[in-house]
Amino acid sequence: MKKINLVTISLLAFFVNSAYAEITLESKSEVEGTWKLQYTKNSLNDKEAINREDTWVFKDGKATILHIPRDGKYYDQPPVNYEIENGKLKIALVGNGRFDIFSLEEKDDKSMTLKGKFGGYYYFTKK
Numbered sequence: 426m427k428k429i430n431l432v433t434i435s436l437l438a439f440f441v442n443s444a445y446a447e448i449t450l451e452s453k454s455e456v457e458g459t460w461k462l463q464y465t466k467n468s469l470n471d472k473e474a475i476n477r478e479d480t481w482v483f484k485d486g487k488a489t490i491l492h493i494p495r496d497g498k499y500y501d502q503p504p505v506n507y508e509i510e511n512g513k514l515k516i517a518l519v520g521n522g523r524f525d526i527f528s529l530e531e532k533d534d535k536s537m538t539l540k541g542k543f544g545g546y547y548y549f550t551k552k
Contacts, residue, residue: 447540448529449512455529456483456507456514460537460549467545480552483507488516514539 450456460481464474478499482489487504505517514527527539530546539547 447512448532450509450514450529451512453483453486453507453509455509455532456537458483459552461552463548463550465545465547469546471546474548481549 460483462477462479462481464476466474479493480491482491486506486508488507489504490502492499493502502519505519507514507516509515510526512528514529515524516527517524526542527547529537530540531538535551537549537551539549541547
């Protein structure tokens with residue numbers, strides 16, 4: 426009985442994780458442009474999406490996040506460097522020498538889904 430349950434759980438985990446297959450990024454041009462962040466989710470199976478209002482602009486090796494809501498007002502983040510490293514999107518964080526790493530999960534001409542290094546999903550539409 427335990428073997429059957431273990432096999433079932435392993436197969437289920439494989440298929441759930443296969444729903445989104447990471448896409449290897451080859452160049453910056455694959456993400457260049459202006460992307461409206463529609464919502465985020467803490468995990469792929471999370472039923473509650475968090476609506477977002479910011480716009481991410483990737484241009485000439487710089488990433489700028491615009492229209493970030495904070496305390497009833499909006500602000501823009503200054504441009505930071507971004508690069509493609511080991512097939513992933515690496516975006517510098519403002520002022521501390523650290524960076525965020527995102528994998529590309531899905532992309533077409535009008536939408537893009539990124540997965541953060543801690544498992545959060547970011548759903549974008551092209552502006």
